[in-house]
Amino acid sequence: MSCWQTIQDYGLRSLGYGERLLPREGYTLCEHFTLIGSGLIWNVYFGTVALLAGFFLATAVAVGKGARNPVVRKSSEWFIFIFRGSPLFIQFFFAYFLFLSLKSVSPIFDAFTSAWLGALVVLFLNTAAYSGEIFYGALRSIPRGDVEAADAYGFSGLSRFRKIIWPTMLRLAWPAYTNEAIFLFHATTLVFFSGFPAWQQRGDALYYANFFADKTFNPFVPYPILAGYFILLTLAIIGIFGLINRRLNRHLPQEARRGLRLRVNVIR
């Protein structure tokens, strides 16, 4: 079977299109690359959607943690503590079994027991907590002069936040936030190992890499392929976030613009 045929058969296998059965024998290099790459679609989906949605909640949580109202402040602090203080792996398990029990209460929760929604919700809340903490740190280090200047120009309330504080917060938080994004994409590999079933063997990149390693007893082929894919993904994220960073800092004098300094993290 030619490699082109394999790509047609398994290129979208993780979404349920193409060949129904996974390869049974042979396990060519082409099949490795195609299936693991196909699984990567899920990692990109989880990472992108959780990051975009989490961004807004993170802003809210960061502002909430800095708020004067004790109820808002305490609840934001607890939200951040709970999601940052416990392992994501346990959060996935807990959420899955929670949704499983809620299913008997109301059929609304049916969709939540499958990975595409249930795991997404967990990742969304998790990244919101981590980014919220980053944004909160940035909010606290906004130069006082900026805010005073805004006051002097007659900005107040929402317009001051939207035009002055929020962009400055993003600018300060961006390197750490890039890190968080990379970190989140890496964390998406946990989804199918933590209760959420890979229905009809539709899994993510690590799911297929693990499948091959189990079948061939040879970890030296699938995992390096997975690593290669993830390094490419990481580079893509750094590229995109670098562009946004340039735009956020476009008003600064050339030499003051710092490139992104990156420090990649481990598991959450």
Place this chain on the structure above:
Amino acid sequence: MRGPPHPPEAAIFSFCADPASLEGLKWLSCYLTTVKHANLYIATGTVLLLLAITAPTALAFGFGGAIAARSRIWPLSWFGKGYIAIVRGVPDIAFFLFFVIALDQLFEAIRHKIKCPTWNQPIWQGNDFVVCSAAKLPLGNDPQWVHDTYGFMLAVLTFAIVFGAFAANVLYGAMRAVPRAQIETAEAYGMTERQTFRRILVPQMWVYALPGLSNLWMVLTKATPLLFLLGVEDIVYWARELGGSANARFTDYPHGDWRMWYFLALLVFYLGLTKISEVFLERLMQRLTHGQATTGGDAQRQAA
């Protein structure tokens, strides 16, 4: 009524003799002290043991990696820098799954070369990894605890390799953060390079390394449930086992699907661990800052 279809479960409290008649808190206290639950508590101990062994091992790996990266001998320096760099771009969980199989095969292949030199077939036969039975790890006739310990040791080594790379990165940065003047002063006093390293650089680097290492510790505690993926019967395994619906035919304590509550308990356990670590690390930072040439050290001197 035909009597209990299963042997009665041993109990710690005397009032647990007849579980069917119990209610409320009493029932719960009996339920939580069954022999099966002891596995969960032992597994909690396993997690703490893993932390206790892995943290110093990873630190040692990190120390070695940092020294290698600083070395003037270029193959060593490349090795150190490569070790630091390679573990960072890739999801750690992939490393865990990879190293557990790879290390196991490495050990078996080495033992195979030593113990069965007459074996003439290749180790890799298509999709099979074949070594002679004397080289198997652990040996097929070993008792269960050897299997368990071997699995646990593999997990520890895997954790140490992955977290060692991160620790190496932190320590490498910390060694470079020690003010140059301190090293020059040591040299001016006529210390050799080795003496400078041991007496000046290493004692001073910890205060710079601690923020990074604390962060790493937090990450390490949160990585411990991944033991489950490495095939160790850890708290995640037992939470799933014990939480699943228990039928009255097999146990004195029947209940529905309680896995949600078990994982909630694990969540709380980890939150507690995080809180304790935070408090402890803050104190340690206070201690280490004492007398250092940093802003924190200055603040302490002024307060005193």
